[in-house]
Ligand code: HEM
Ligand code: HEM
């Protein structure tokens with residue numbers, strides 16, 4: 001892989017890694033004995049681990065000029081593997097906290113293993129590690145194929161992919177050491193946040209530069225979704241993380257916002273992380289891989305564009321539904337509620353558009369578990385958005401907020417929509433990118449599919465039950481006007497559901513491990529004989545019409 005970089009690019013990489021290593025060394029020196037110093041060492045080792053392999057290949061010959069005329073798939077390969085590594089790490093932490101909630105005595109008596117540190121390690125590991133890395137890798141695939149253009153440059157895709165890994169590593173390891181700025185889904189401290197800004201802007205520029213090289217007059221809809229994801233996540237991230245460090249040699253910082261403004265900024269961010277990270281980016285994936293796999297054009301291309309603008313416009317106003325019954329002015333809560341209900345229209349239009357695309361291909365859905373992963377993901381997308389619009393209604397939220405109903409909603413989305421989609425997409429993409437005829441075992445894909453779907457259903461049903469029960473127990477009064485149940489009674493009542501959730505989560509996790517084994521065996525196979533050659537750029541196939549992503 002390093003040999004595919006030009007010598008100039010290898011030199012450039014060495015300079016960047018050297019600067020990174022020096023920054024790491026400085027952090028390690030000034031923050032000695034503190035988590036900040038430990039992060040310095042992490043940065044230093046990360047840069048050193050990449051520096052020496054590049055250095056040892058510096059003198060190797062330039063890649064053949066022919067290579068520059070095909071798609072650049074090396075970073076996609078590494079990205080898919082890293083996404084799978086994060087799937088295991090992130091879900092392992094999720095399972096851990098699920099088991100802790102069911103059997104609290106299992107706890108390890110150490111600060112790093114406390115619930116409050118493991119939980120953000122889970123959410124960050126799955127959303128940013130697993131989801132984010134899958135988004136970056138697939139976006140590199142989709143933008144090249146739908147533009148019939150090679151990635152603009154070979155250095156910046158690596159910078160984005162690996163730089164992003166460093167961000168997630170700093171974040172997750174920081175939580176275990178107790179470093180947090182206490183903002184959900186944005187717990188990472190100021191230096192990690194600053195680094196992510198650099199990586200993310202490079203990502204956006206890379207996307208634009210690649211699109212500018214396209215050999216296809218039309219910008220396929222999937223690219224709009226990916227670009228909205230990148231651009232808006234950048235804006236959210238910057239505003240939500242405007243913080244002043246206490247010192248340049250420590251991890252602690254204070255956010256510039258205060259009081260209810262801070263809460264609003266946080267949930268404007270948090271909600272739109274869902275909207276643009278877990279929705280818009282994933283819709284980009286869906287709009288490329290689903291029609292491609294089904295070999296059908298999108299049911300209505302016009303509708304896909306219309307719902308794009310609907311989603312982008314409505315979502316950004318809905319964040320205040322996370323702050324019902326708070327000090328936030330009432331009208332702002334109502335505004336968020338109203339936009340959330342309106343959101344149902346573009347959300348369902350999108351889910352319907354995806355499912356209608358499968359019309360005429362239902363026999364494929366029956367036979368092909370890969371396509372079935374994507375179909376079920378689209379169904380869960382419809383379910384989750386319906387539930388979300390419902391939960392955003394103030395009266396409903398009075399019951400659901402603070403309960404496990406929210407956790408049910410989250411995992412209907414995270415497992416049923418995001419994770420199922422990623423697995424379907426990875427099964428579709430890996431044989432193409434590694435030039436294998438097909439995945440190693442279709443039976444294992446079937447196994448994975450059923451474990452994942454059943455695991456999700458068990459998880460979500462358990463949390464719906466537990467959430468609604470919790471909500472009702474908390475609001476039941478006696479005739480005398482006092483609360484019927486002491487709080488601890490509701491905690492005890494949750495136990496069977498927490499056990500069920502741990503079982504569902506275990507099924508999901510086992511399915512993931514089976515999937516990874518299958519991917520590993522596929523990658524180890526020899527490439528298919530007629531697929532050995534690199535994919536040349538700009539060879540048109542019949543699929544070039546509008547609505548069908550080009551290959
Ligand atoms: C093996 C699979 C998984 C298990 C067992 C699991 C388990 C858990 C548990 C126990 C919690 C804490 C709930 C609480 O504090 O009451 C949680 C929270 C969360 N998980 Fe998972 N999870 C899994 C997969 C995922 C995936 C794949 C994603 C995202 C793509 C995800 C996203 C989240 C989020 C966002 C939260 C925070 C929810 C909130 O604050 O309302 N999880 N998970
Ligand atoms: C129309 C679309 C959606 C709407 C209107 C919506 C609305 C809501 C509402 C009202 C809450 C509960 C807020 C609270 O009581 O604190 C919530 C929580 C959440 N939703 Fe959605 N949702 C939508 C789609 C999704 C999707 C597709 C996902 C993908 C995984 C998702 C992930 C989450 C997460 C992670 C939370 C928990 C936030 C927290 O930590 O408190 N939502 N959503």
Ligand SMILES: [Cu+2]
Pocket residue numbers: 270271272274318319321322
């Ligand atoms: Cu929200």
